[in-house]
Amino acid sequence: MEKRFVYADNAATTRVKPEVFAKMIPYFTEHYGNPSSIYSIGRDSAVAILHAREKIAQCLNCDPNEIIFTSGGSESDNAAITGIAKKRGKGHIITSKIEHHAVLHTVQALEKEGFEATYLDVDGDGIISLDALRAAIREDTILITIMYANNEIGSIQPIKQIGEIAREHKIPFHTDAVQAAGHLKIDVRAENIDMLSLSAHKFGGPKGTGVLYVKRGINPKNLILGGGQERGKRAGTENIAGIIGTAEALSLTLSHIDEVTPRVTAMRDRLIDGILKNIPYTRLNGGREHRLPGNVNISVEYIEGESLILLLDLNGICASSGSACTTGSLDPSHVLLALGLTHEVAHGSLRLTINDETTDEDIDYILEVLPKVVDRLRAMSPVWENRPDNKNK
Amino acid sequence: MYSDKVMDHFSNPRNVGEIENADGVGEVGNAKCGDIMRMYLKIDNDIITDVKFKTFGCGAAVATSSMATELIKGKSVKDALKLTNKAVIEALDGLPPVKVHCSVLAEEAVKAAVKDYYDRNGIENDIESPGCSCTSCCGDCGVEHK
Secondary structure (H helix, E strand, C coil): CCCCCEECECCCCCCCCHHHHHHHCHHHHCCCCCCCCCCHHHHHHHHHHHHHHHHHHHHHCCCHHHEEEECCHHHHHHHHHHHHHHHHCCCEEEEECCCCHHHHHHHHHHHHCCCEEEEECECCCCCECHHHHHHHCCCCEEEEECCCECCCCCEECCHHHHHHHHHHCCCCEEEECCCCECCECCCCCCCCCCEEEEEHHHCCCCCCCEEEEECCCCCCCCCCCCCCHHHHCCCCCCCHHHHHHHHHHHHHHHHCHHHHHHHHHHHHHHHHHHHHHHCCCEEECCCCCCECCCEEEEEECCCCHHHHHHHHHHCCEECECCCHHHHCCCCCCHHHHHCCCCHHHHHCEEEEECCCCCCHHHHHHHHHHHHHHHHHHHHCCCCHHHCCCCCCC | CCCHHHHHHHHCCCCECCCCCCCEEEEEEECCCCEEEEEEEEEECCEEEEEEEEEECCHHHHHHHHHHHHHHCCCEHHHHHCCCHHHHHHHCCCCCHHHHHHHHHHHHHHHHHHHHHHHHCCCCCCCCCCCECCCCCCCCCCCCEC
């Protein structure tokens, strides 16, 4: 098979959709006015932001005044969590063991300042237990923050039920929906969500721009102080082109979601089945049922993830891994360890994340290349001979 | 970011494999840390006539193993013992700081294989662990960390 370029790391970032980019361009060179200025090109910018805000509010089913534009998912997570903590001064926060570092490190920093935290376990499918959540709630719990869908294994949490429990106890509920937005239908009202973070570059929008939805009445303290932009909730001159791009990308991707979801899910399942069938000693990390349409996460035993990624790259395939070498830390992915994987198996993880731009030919190509690459690494691996069915042992 | 030389030795590793009836075999590292190197030596009259390796690990682990075998092939056993992780790094045009550990493992693997050869032949030796100043491993690799 001829070498081709296959981008299968859409959970890391996505290509900006050409139609989104086209809508952004005029806001760099023509409509460059500061939305805070009172002359006409300033007002044009303010109106454009107003429309973008309405568009996003429609996508999430909230009020436009509940949308705050930010620099991205990490800022939104920080603003929501730190904002509630600073408002309350002290207390207890409930989160999960598989959150993105934007949430985990924020909660850990608050612990150092005297806040307390509970990190909920997940089951083998990467889902929290609602009973464990109920049991973790205390008199002084000030915030529940549980991600909508996981960035590594794609597991989708029972958000509506978590929101219900939070409402019963009158505790604000924040969800990091960075991996979910644009890929799942989100309705913040129906799902009892008080705060939600999203990031445009995960669904065909530009990098460096995101949204924090905050339900009226929640009022986290401001993270970024300065001018009165975003109704006084987030200072800084608006990233107009980014905001336009976020709104266009979200509404565009949601307009195709009913067609895209089954198509991408079918490609995902073909990829999973093909790998598990053709490569021995592989396992799917996370369950199939409550899983993002485009997420595949496989552990390939007896090899290390970084070398797998490098060899795939030499074959034109962009993917990622949760091995220690690729996480840049001492340990492999905290998400895979939370699933109960050993360090050894977690080091050999491979994440392939596809989306609507992925084709059946891309899947064929991955299924053709991957077994060869794995064979090659196993042939040079001193631990491969330890496999249980090795007859030459 | 890896240098072109690291990528070359990763994508076309030299001396991969095993030696049947090797005169010395050394294995270092730990699967929990994510890297294991095994080195095989064929020694004739104190000269390393052949060397092969098998490595489980990242790109740098494969590249440092490959480079280490190149640097000791044809050398005397004594010269092989003089191989340092710095020499491996230099020969590869540098390594990212978090990957220095891999070069130490490569040095360790050579020393462990030579030690095995000495021990099998009843040759007294005081081969020591070179120690590692890396900050990027879990500490279960068996390499002494400075």
